[in-house]
Amino acid sequence: MSAATEVTDANFEELVINSKDTIMVDFWAEWCGPCRQVGPILDQIASENADKIKIVKLNVDDNPQMAMKYQITSIPAMKVFRGGEVVKTVIGAKPKPALESDLAEFLA
Amino acid sequence: MRQVIIIGSGPAGYTAAIYAARANLAPLVIASSVEAGGELMKTTEIENYPGFAAGIQGPDLMLEMQKQAERFGTEVVLDDVTDLQLDGQMKKVTLGNGDVHEALSIVFATGSAYRKLGLPDEERLSGYGVSWCATCDGFFFRKKTIAVVGGGDSAMEEATFLTKFADKVYVIHRKDELRASKAMQERAFSDPKIEFVWNSAVTGITGSELVDGIDLTDTVTGATSHLDVSGLFIAIGADPRTHLVHGQLDINPDGTVVVDGRSSRTNITGVFAAGDVIDPTYRQAVTAAGSGTVAALDAEHYLASLPRELVAGAVQPARVEEVEEKPNEEAA
Numbered sequence: 001m002s003a004a005t006e007v008t009d010a011n012f013e014e015l016v017i018n019s020k021d022t023i024m025v026d027f028w029a030e031w032c033g034p035c036r037q038v039g040p041i042l043d044q045i046a047s048e049n050a051d052k053i054k055i056v057k058l059n060v061d062d063n064p065q066m067a068m069k070y071q072i073t074s075i076p077a078m079k080v081f082r083g084g085e086v087v088k089t090v091i092g093a094k095p096k097p098a099l100e101s102d103l104a105e106f107l108a
Numbered sequence: 109m110r111q112v113i114i115i116g117s118g119p120a121g122y123t124a125a126i127y128a129a130r131a132n133l134a135p136l137v138i139a140s141s142v143e144a145g146g147e148l149m150k151t152t153e154i155e156n157y158p159g160f161a162a163g164i165q166g167p168d169l170m171l172e173m174q175k176q177a178e179r180f181g182t183e184v185v186l187d188d189v190t191d192l193q194l195d196g197q198m199k200k201v202t203l204g205n206g207d208v209h210e211a212l213s214i215v216f217a218t219g220s221a222y223r224k225l226g227l228p229d230e231e232r233l234s235g236y237g238v239s240w241c242a243t244c245d246g247f248f249f250r251k252k253t254i255a256v257v258g259g260g261d262s263a264m265e266e267a268t269f270l271t272k273f274a275d276k277v278y279v280i281h282r283k284d285e286l287r288a289s290k291a292m293q294e295r296a297f298s299d300p301k302i303e304f305v306w307n308s309a310v311t312g313i314t315g316s317e318l319v320d321g322i323d324l325t326d327t328v329t330g331a332t333s334h335l336d337v338s339g340l341f342i343a344i345g346a347d348p349r350t351h352l353v354h355g356q357l358d359i360n361p362d363g364t365v366v367v368d369g370r371s372s373r374t375n376i377t378g379v380f381a382a383g384d385v386i387d388p389t390y391r392q393a394v395t396a397a398g399s400g401t402v403a404a405l406d407a408e409h410y411l412a413s414l415p416r417e418l419v420a421g422a423v424q425p426a427r428v429e430e431v432e433e434k435p436n437e438e439a440a
Contacts, residue, residue: 029247031243031247032243032244033145033149033150033167033243033244034142034149034150034241034244035244037141037142037143037144037149037186038142040186041141041142060247060248061247067248071236071317071318072248073235073236073237073239073245073248073249073318073339074234074235074236074239074241074244074245074248075244075245075248077235091234091235091236092234092235093142093143094142095140095141095142095187095188095204096141096204096205097204
């Protein structure tokens with residue numbers, strides 16, 4: 001359904017927290033209509049900015065620990081991690097230009 | 109250039125597309141980038157759409173409508189309209205990606221957008237306990253106490269749906285009776301997890317990082333109180349989405365687009381409006397679909413009145429395969 005790597009409760013630390021890259025985690029679920037709509041837009045942003053930001057997906061149904069740890073109460077929720085810390089949170093499905101402007105500091 | 113561009117992809121937009129496509133108008137639907145399929149994408153079981161005796165999931169119904177429209181040659185674009193020029197014979201539709209499409213007629217079926225409470229902390233806590241979408245966010249309120257504000261069908265549907273997750277759901281309503289249909293009311297009344305808080309307005313939302321409560325004001329006595337909840341679902345109705353046409357189309361005092369009698373004709377020749385954007389009253393999937401039909405037929409009638417050479421310049425329908433599936437289609 002998407003080109004993005006799936007991260008899990010088990011490998012979150014290794015793939016997100018310990019990563020040297022700027023990583024955006026898309027918290028999503030199969031039953032969330034807006035998540036399915038924003039997914040392809042995130043794929044586009046990721047492929048157009050492959051050298052600047054990595055975008056991975058975390059299924060909140062299958063990975064409740066991370067969803068709880070990051071206090072997710074609404075999806076899609078997109079959190080940008082740098083050096084293991086959340087540096088930006090974007091909530092809700094938005095058109096591509098709006099997402100690009102929310103993420104401007106990471107795409108420049 | 110197109111004969112008709114349909115803006116919106118809810119039941120009104122897709123039904124207009126089905127009719128326009130079957131009339132060989134090769135319609136283009138601008139479906140929106142993140143709201144394609146419209147309001148029903150955020151619902152679960154639809155029990156009152158005729159033809160589905162066992163009910164159907166809202167998103168499934170919209171996918172079927174899209175497929176049905178595409179089957180007859182509709183082209184669907186997942187982008188947003190950023191500018192709309194309706195004056196003159198040739199209408200101009202500008203999209204988020206910069207593309208500009210021209211059309212001889214427009215069906216405007218943009219539906220409505222959720223109404224906000226207008227409270228200072230609403231925006232800040234939106235996504236942190238304040239939600240407009242129970243089907244998206246209910247999951248995160250397992251074993252929590254939450255509140256739904258509103259008294260219509262959508263408020264009852266949300267409250268009932270949320271009992272799957274939450275331990276307790278308060279329904280806050282300004283009056284002492286509901287606007288919701290009898291069936292929805294009874295379902296909510298009989299649910300042991302739902303408690304109604306009557307004659308109360310939500311006048312504040314509290315919480316530093318996540319919602320921890322709401323302030324209530326009694327609409328009769330003016331008394332104030334506080335309720336500890338970790339989520340607030342807002343279902344107080346919706347307003348017609350008309351920002352693209354302000355200053356171009358006539359708008360009623362209630363915010364809907366003015367149409368001529370029972371038709372879909374707006375004040376601008378060649379521009380037709382359908383669905384919730386013209387309907388302050390009924391706002392059902394099936395009334396929107398009916399309204400989309402009216403708009404497609406009105407557009408077809410208008411296009412037939414234009415000089416042939418003008419229409420001939422428009423994108424023609426691609427030959428659609430597999431039409432032999434139902435030989436008696438033309439009789440429908």
